[in-house]
Amino acid sequence: MEKQYVSAQISSPETIPITKVRYCLYARKSTEQDEKQALSIDSQIKEMLQIAKRDELEVVDIKKESHSAKDSGQRPIFKKLLEDVRNGRYSGILTWAPDRLSRNAGDLGSVVDLMDQQSLIEIRTYGQQFRNSPNEKFLLMILCSQAKLENDNKSINVKRGLRTQVEMGLWPARPPTGYLKEKRTDRKCQVIIDPERAPVIRKMFERVAYEKWSGRKLYHWLTLDLKFKTEVGDKHLTLSNIYLILQNHFYYGVFEYPRKSGNWYTGKHEPIITKELFDMVQNQIKSQFVRSEGKEFAFTKLMICGLCGSGITADERIKKQQNGNIHRYVYYGCTKVRNASCKCGYITEGDLIRQFEKMLDTINLDETGIKKKIRAEAERFKKFQSIATGTKETIEVHDIDIRNYAKYILRIGGDIEKRELLSCIQSKIVLKEKVISIEKRV
Numbered sequence: 001m002e003k004q005y006v007s008a009q010i011s012s013p014e015t016i017p018i019t020k021v022r023y024c025l026y027a028r029k030s031t032e033q034d035e036k037q038a039l040s041i042d043s044q045i046k047e048m049l050q051i052a053k054r055d056e057l058e059v060v061d062i063k064k065e066s067h068s069a070k071d072s073g074q075r076p077i078f079k080k081l082l083e084d085v086r087n088g089r090y091s092g093i094l095t096w097a098p099d100r101l102s103r104n105a106g107d108l109g110s111v112v113d114l115m116d117q118q119s120l121i122e123i124r125t126y127g128q129q130f131r132n133s134p135n136e137k138f139l140l141m142i143l144c145s146q147a148k149l150e151n152d153n154k155s156i157n158v159k160r161g162l163r164t165q166v167e168m169g170l171w172p173a174r175p176p177t178g179y180l181k182e183k184r185t186d187r188k189c190q191v192i193i194d195p196e197r198a199p200v201i202r203k204m205f206e207r208v209a210y211e212k213w214s215g216r217k218l219y220h221w222l223t224l225d226l227k228f229k230t231e232v233g234d235k236h237l238t239l240s241n242i243y244l245i246l247q248n249h250f251y252y253g254v255f256e257y258p259r260k261s262g263n264w265y266t267g268k269h270e271p272i273i274t275k276e277l278f279d280m281v282q283n284q285i286k287s288q289f290v291r292s293e294g295k296e297f298a299f300t301k302l303m304i305c306g307l308c309g310s311g312i313t314a315d316e317r318i319k320k321q322q323n324g325n326i327h328r329y330v331y332y333g334c335t336k337v338r339n340a341s342c343k344c345g346y347i348t349e350g351d352l353i354r355q356f357e358k359m360l361d362t363i364n365l366d367e368t369g370i371k372k373k374i375r376a377e378a379e380r381f382k383k384f385q386s387i388a389t390g391t392k393e394t395i396e397v398h399d400i401d402i403r404n405y406a407k408y409i410l411r412i413g414g415d416i417e418k419r420e421l422l423s424c425i426q427s428k429i430v431l432k433e434k435v436i437s438i439e440k441r442v
Contacts, residue, residue: 021121023052023092024061024081028100041066044096047126052094057124060090072106085114091121098125098140099147108144112137165189166257169268176250177201177230177237178272191269198272200228201251205273208246209280215242220340246285252278297330298415299352302422306432308339314349332431347434355436356422357407363425363438 114120297314334344
């Protein structure tokens, strides 16, 4: 009967004879660019099993891995392989080439240490074998170090090539929406205008610059009206994608590479817009966001639109009169996330507060959750009053006191106090056609 050379598992390390070398076949397919044409994992296993059969080597395990060996300690299967060698499960490694085991000094050191400790007796490759002798270990280290040198040189060469490309005005990565990669081999790394999407990109800039469109209005126009999708992935643009496009210098002919490096280049590609149009869009974007940057409002994130179910946002307007007086106005309205044409309208913060005060007269305080929270505050306030007036009467806080104290917070409290007060209401606050109402949560 022919001898079986490959077995699935060994029951325990103690069954391994000390004088017998048992091997783990380790096959790795690198993800590195220069090794795409290397032997596949299945081919490596097939070739090495033939060697095992020819030389009557006993293979205990077959381990497969697809991680790069460039960085130390990043391969879970390889780490388990070394652990099994330390535990005595096997004392030999069968692999296609030395660089399958290591392309970095850390993993190479771990392998050599195991050989020094005589835990690892032999490493066999397709054309060589390495045992615990100075010359063979030295050769192993040279071969693995050569693989590391190739990796390091490749990184330098890639960076040099990218630097040369950008200095020639060629974009080295995937082009932004509105451009396509040139497929001609004699024009490698060049990009061309996407005839289908470039006109839409130009209109996006024009509508922001000349018609003062917001990013959200562009989003609804692109998604609902045009059904616009990207060339890569065939996906709709998100709101963040839209703002990235509007702030991308590539569209008027220049680019920064790498990003945030401060290195700017003039591209060979055809611009979709002019520098003047780009600058107009940046000014418009800044004017849209300057009012809300770092700004919190009292009643945002507490209400929903009663018409479309979107959230409620706030906007601030500062008006300066000729006599020098400055007035601040805050308006609340629908974000129109779910319906771009929602007719919810806007309501001033003053009108909203007056409606909240009336609402406090009608709701059951026990059900809202407000009562427990502000009773302590109302008691503290009355105690302060009694001390200030010199009276020593017993402090009693009634529902009417709680309601009045809540109204007091709504009128002159800070934004945080107002928000904390209304967040106690265990019901949905709905704003519909400038009127608020309470809906119990399901």
